Amino acid sequence: MNNFTFTLDPASRVPLYQQLYAAVVGEIRAGRLRGGERLPSKRSLCRHLGVSRSTVETAYGILCDEGYISSRERSGYFACELFRTPPAPEPPPLPRRSAEPACRIDFSTGDVDTSAFPYASWARLTKEVVYSSPQLLQRGDRQGDEPFRRELCAFLREWRGVSCMPEQIVIGAGVEYLTDLLLQLLPEDAAIALEDPGYTAARRLFELSRRAFVPVRLDAEGMDVQALEDSGAAVAYLTPAHQFPMGMTMPVGRRTRLLKWASEREGRYIVEDDYDGEFRYFSRTIPAMQGLDPGGRVIYIGTFSRSLAPSIRVAYMVLPPPLLDAYLRGFAHSSSTVSRLEQETLRRFIAAGLYGRHLRRMNNLYRRKQALLTEALLRLEGASVSGADAGLHLLLRLEGADAVRVAERAAEQGVRTYPLASYAVRAAVPQDTLVLGFAGLTAETIAEGCRVLAQALAAERANKK
């Protein structure tokens, strides 16, 4: 039986045809059966291996189908030629992910309290939606489903003062995804001004996309308009509701001045990242800048990930007409990145008033946490707090202390805090200030975190003397 040396095992749980298939593949791959060489006829192989004709036929059929062998009429089956790739000299090791050091308490600005997540209504809506319409399983609108955009449009008008049509909204899987999409709509040579200090994730995104960006300094009201003008940037990326990390809310005067800047030259835009726009503690929320803009120069971006749950990846972007036009021309055939079932769940959640109720509840919850934290922090020696009118983080100034050293000392005790300086690119920022997020903490972890901070501060002050 020419070069076939294998045997099959009738006792194995692997079907005989599959054993035969694997054996022939092995012979060919190992080069014992070369390209062009003839295989035994089905009949002789049956006899040789003591298997049924159908076993051989099935195996030969698969081998033909995959191209390991081919049949020539009246002359039988022949092995096809395979090309050998030398295996990598050493199997390249899988790169390791760098693990973050463990900590007990994290004053992270990215965390969210999900303890008040509306489990019951979400589970109910989610289930209802699966059965609601077979159409929902088919491909949806690339911009997001129209009924969802309509509902969201009404919500944004009422809650955030955003003035737009549902046609201007694009739904996408997260703020990063939408920002990346936006970059593809803006002229390639448009440099982008980022707040300095500012949102590190946005900066990273611009770096990754290889877009030119310029850090522009802030004053007490937000981005410095003269510095913006001087930077030559065509687009300004702003967080007016609660500047990250400085925590101020941009007053309407500065907003209108920046809108004027945008209107003064063709192709200028403002990206309004409505970061923390839903959360404001001592008065009602401040309407978005987008609603003040008569000229169509603002791109408004928001998300459900911070207001509802970080694991829900739904964000939205409102495009002014010229960019909408670029989107429709460039992305006419792309697919949405958000499941339609999830879009419909969210639509019903908003329409039933459940989202509004959830936001009110979260505002109360965060206001209480913020008050607890502020109270505890103000007991620290030389401490003052700012940026606490809104949002999920605040600034703690420790008069004269080295914030990096305090943070290091606290980290040794398992408490992570964030020196303000780490968010600055070129800007000079106070070196005695920490940025503290509180959304993910409880009354207990806030108390314990502040206790550790107090120790760290005391040790640092003692060391300095």
Next chain:
Amino acid sequence: MNNFTFTLDPASRVPLYQQLYAAVVGEIRAGRLRGGERLPSKRSLCRHLGVSRSTVETAYGILCDEGYISSRERSGYFACELFRTPPAPEPPPLPRRSAEPACRIDFSTGDVDTSAFPYASWARLTKEVVYSSPQLLQRGDRQGDEPFRRELCAFLREWRGVSCMPEQIVIGAGVEYLTDLLLQLLPEDAAIALEDPGYTAARRLFELSRRAFVPVRLDAEGMDVQALEDSGAAVAYLTPAHQFPMGMTMPVGRRTRLLKWASEREGRYIVEDDYDGEFRYFSRTIPAMQGLDPGGRVIYIGTFSRSLAPSIRVAYMVLPPPLLDAYLRGFAHSSSTVSRLEQETLRRFIAAGLYGRHLRRMNNLYRRKQALLTEALLRLEGASVSGADAGLHLLLRLEGADAVRVAERAAEQGVRTYPLASYAVRAAVPQDTLVLGFAGLTAETIAEGCRVLAQALAAERANKK
């Protein structure tokens, strides 16, 4: 009462403080109250408008908070300066979306049959998952949750012969999203070879990303290796399971030859888009090319959107170690684009064996549709069918007929078909061939569609004589 001319309406449903707020904003925005001008004192305004002190206090509080007015100690409240932006000369019209012409029956290659969607198990799992763990609401792993990747890894090994570790898998919201991500991991100057004729959506993606790409011709087995070599491309984008649109399955000999091409120079890669890899009708599915690759040169990409439902936006990509390294370095801080609740639902769906069962059912369903369609098509004059061993589309050759004209005639009757020529960039392809998808059609629409095609063909043949 200096320049305040408005009155409030106590009968309105809008609270008085809000009417007052809006009125002052209106005065300032209209320029009737200028920056630096003093507002009436709270007391005099109470008297003038006949409202309570708390109404005025609330309104002034909000105005201060938003920055419309500011208070100076012992001298009262002053309007802040707003900047006026000239409104766009004409409100720019919203660009219209180009509507696709209506059709009764669409032989689209992108459609999917969702009639056999596992509603009951999906609804049950979806609901269970909401309650399963509060942790699922928090931010997840950027690559996709580890338990889901582990389950998917085992599934891909068993069903598609993919050989990888869970650490190599990246989950993302659709094949387009992942391909776009992949482009950011490949060297910027690496030109990409695309099959010609090929997948239009992939080409569009490369155009949008401004990456250099080269169309490379096919022969009967798939991408022509010599033409690929000559193209100077470093990366080849392939659909080996069921080439789109030609419909052939790449035999193992060609697969190994392309793998050898990739191994011959540093930085060469093959992107294996496992398009239609789950669907094969006359033998078992053919294992992925990735599993044949000893050198770590294949990026494997697949999706649940075609096997489960287009509206479910979950796809996966298997990265070889050097690209995984680039991913971990560049995207260490990015967020996942897929809801964790959906990931966990899919994980349970696969783990319970429901996905495998669903795929078997869909294979049977599509095999029947394909047989129906083939049978009907072969009754057409001069017709032959190819590319029908696998996947959700096939090629119909109408010997000597002008496929574009036939498609036009059919479209007049509301039946949309796709001339093969429309998928070619530079390649010479038969002008008498149509690409027909059948997944979204029923027995009735297949029959009716073929009837219209027969008429269109007859009219075209008659016209030609």
